[in-house]
Amino acid sequence: xxxxxxxxxxxxxxxxxxxxxxxxxxxxxxxxxxxxxxxxxxxxxxxxxxxxxxxxxxxxxxxxxxxxxxxxxxxxxxxxxxxxxxxxxxxxxxxxxxxxxxxxxxxxxxxxxxxxxx
Amino acid sequence: xxxxxxxxxxxxxxxxxxxxxxxxxxxxxxxxxxxxxxxxxxxxxxxxxxxxxxxxxxxxxxxxxxxxxxxxxxxxxxxxxxxxxxxxxxxxxxxxxxxxxxxxxxxxxxxxxx
Numbered sequence: 001x002x003x004x005x006x007x008x009x010x011x012x013x014x015x016x017x018x019x020x021x022x023x024x025x026x027x028x029x030x031x032x033x034x035x036x037x038x039x040x041x042x043x044x045x046x047x048x049x050x051x052x053x054x055x056x057x058x059x060x061x062x063x064x065x066x067x068x069x070x071x072x073x074x075x076x077x078x079x080x081x082x083x084x085x086x087x088x089x090x091x092x093x094x095x096x097x098x099x100x101x102x103x104x105x106x107x108x109x110x111x112x113x114x115x116x117x118x
Numbered sequence: 119x120x121x122x123x124x125x126x127x128x129x130x131x132x133x134x135x136x137x138x139x140x141x142x143x144x145x146x147x148x149x150x151x152x153x154x155x156x157x158x159x160x161x162x163x164x165x166x167x168x169x170x171x172x173x174x175x176x177x178x179x180x181x182x183x184x185x186x187x188x189x190x191x192x193x194x195x196x197x198x199x200x201x202x203x204x205x206x207x208x209x210x211x212x213x214x215x216x217x218x219x220x221x222x223x224x225x226x227x228x229x230x231x232x
Contacts, residue, residue: 032218033218035220037223042225043206043208043225043226043228044223044224044225044226045161045208045210045223045226046223047220047221047222047223050220091160091161095218104215104216104218105151105163105166105215106163106221108160108161109160110159110160111158111160
């Protein structure tokens with residue numbers, strides 16, 4: 001069974017600090033995808049990134065960056081110069097084959113609640 | 119903009135009274151998913167449609183049903199809501215699950231059962 005662990009349940013930072021959200025996963029698949037979603041208090045899950053297991057290059061998008069380390073099965077997410085609008089629950093997810101049917105579903109971690117204090 | 123729409127955003131129903139939640143999409147995606155998310159928990163997949171093929175999760179209660187009359191719309195029917203069914207219900211779509219494509223979520227419907 002596949003598994004996604006987000007060990008940090010809640011994190012609080014002061015505005016403008018950098019913060020890293022950890023994600024560790026387990027899978028037996030050789031090809032897989034990892035995702036990060038943001039869920040603000042309004043409830044909608046907002047897609048942030050999708051990463052193929054063969055692509056270990058780090059990615060940067062504005063204040064967001066992701067560090068994928070296949071050797072340690074980690075896919076960590078860093079927010080630089082955090083802002084109050086970054087306050088949300090962040091979910092890491094792994095694609096998992098659905099009942100051997102050739103289609104895939106997401107296995108989510110339990111999420112990390114980030115609070116950015118002004 | 120292409121998007122996933124859920125109506126209503128908030129739904130209040132009475133214990134045992136059937137309720138239907140709706141989801142529509144303008145992305146023309148093949149797959150539509152329904153998730154249940156309780157407070158401080160991760161979303162839990164209830165079922166999904168790949169075109170007209172319905173796939174039910176093994177632990178989804180019989181009380182939950184779904185319909186997909188066409189590509190754009192998908193409904194979640196709760197036949198006899200209990201207090202434990204109060205949750206956020208999220209609809210999502212993806213283009214091709216075999217390619218592990220991204221799932222795009224709607225804003226969700228918060229269900230309250232009195």
